[in-house]
Amino acid sequence: MAQSDPLYQRIASDLRDQIRTGALKAGDRLPTEVELREQYDVSRNTVRLALGVLQNEGMISSTQGKGTVVREQVMLTYHAAWAESRDRNASDQTDAFYAEMRDQGRKGEYRDFEMRIKPATPELAARLHVEEGDSLVSRAISRYVDGQPFSLQDSYYPMDISQECGLLTPHDVPGGVIRAMAAKGHTEIGYVDELTTRMPRPDEARKLGLSQGTPVLVYVRTTYSDKRPLRLTLTIFAGDRNRVVYELGELGAYTAGNGGVS
Amino acid sequence: MAQSDPLYQRIASDLRDQIRTGALKAGDRLPTEVELREQYDVSRNTVRLALGVLQNEGMISSTQGKGTVVREQVMLTYHAAWAESRDRNASDQTDAFYAEMRDQGRKGEYRDFEMRIKPATPELAARLHVEEGDSLVSRAISRYVDGQPFSLQDSYYPMDISQECGLLTPHDVPGGVIRAMAAKGHTEIGYVDELTTRMPRPDEARKLGLSQGTPVLVYVRTTYSDKRPLRLTLTIFAGDRNRVVYELGELGAYTAGNGGVS
């Protein structure tokens, strides 16, 4: 905002303020590039630089032929600690996801199920206590909510457990993976969740339908029995639509609000 | 990578592959814009578009006069579930942070402590069970690790509790906030953690020293007594340097690896 700032930064700040103060609301259309060009008396190139800044901040979204609009945020919540207890009663993780979405009045579905065998990367090997390059069974799905892509999930299982529990099928496991594993003595007793964020890779951006300037939430759950790691689930959440929640301690009937904080 | 992709996307893909395959390693210098311009026989404008894509993906970083280099990632870990149990024994949250960093062989410090009184936003009001616009006490700090900015933390307390427990000072509370609150009967029995991600606002990017294409991890912890919310802590983590970990269940001596997964 300083006088010495580059032109395009000043224009970006100006528009950002208009959005922040509510002069431009979510869904509103911005002036066209040509209008902005005249308004600020700069070249169209500079206008595009300014719009690019806001696009990379996730504030606006442009579509060829249509124009540029202020993005609106709809937040969905994933209860990580709570979902686990559901897991144990439900037939599969997918059912926990369904239940969660139903509770929030949404329609959940999943697509593109794939079973593949992949070599363990160093990171996967360290977490699942196998050797780097060992074969792992990968069971991947894409989750959708109300027809919109929501998250990409990829679960990895050690090969011996997969064979023992019948996970080597390109279909759902009858009764659910967790139950099948528990029946063979591989009972889940705890997990470690790791949460990071980064910008999506191009294929992730495509699959999740992410517009420019949307980061992803990377969520890795490693589940353990009393003896060894059983499973690693890697979930890529569309960052602009998702919130992961942990409720821990002896809480009563408290509920988190629906909006996000800052 | 398709033939029909725009030129700048193809150049970006090309360079991205070189980084992914290791032809260009972290810290390596990329060819200059002029060299790339000649190499691909395009205008410098197009080269800059391609570099902008990779910059927004957080893969490279340019400095005026110096050149463009492949970014390297150093991950620090924040144990969210574990930190809480430390909290109860330590004199303050800041001590838990120190201990965590010390365990990872790093030097933690904090700067720019500020005590302010702010009106409750709708989101804050809903979580702390107060009316919108009610006064809240905000105690904010910036955390540094090895001299690098690490996270911005802002804790909000209801006014009545703040007055009762002596939080209205622009200094550390002797013995720690948690102990002071527990002494007055406000004992923490549980919390709700919410994790989201987004691109940083300009001031956040400045304070955290974030380069282009780095998202932030937004971490909101609401702490409860058996009667009411006691505290809301909003932490903004630099997304490229931080990982939040939850260890839940009856786990033994399992430890998470040091690298990130995907």
Next chain:
DNA sequence: TGGCACCATTTGTTGGGACAACTTCGAGAG
């Protein structure tokens, strides 16, 4: 009335050029 072709509008892509700002490093002055 329904469908199709066309046109105006708008953003996307790409080229060209010029100068500013910053870093590095070597040559020359002291």
Next chain:
DNA sequence: CTCTCGAAGTTGTCCCAACAAATGGTGCCA
């Protein structure tokens, strides 16, 4: 030998121009 200054190299900002591609609406035609 050290310090300073300036040149060369590199990225940052800004302008202009043209055409491509997608969208939405208009109006003609069946």
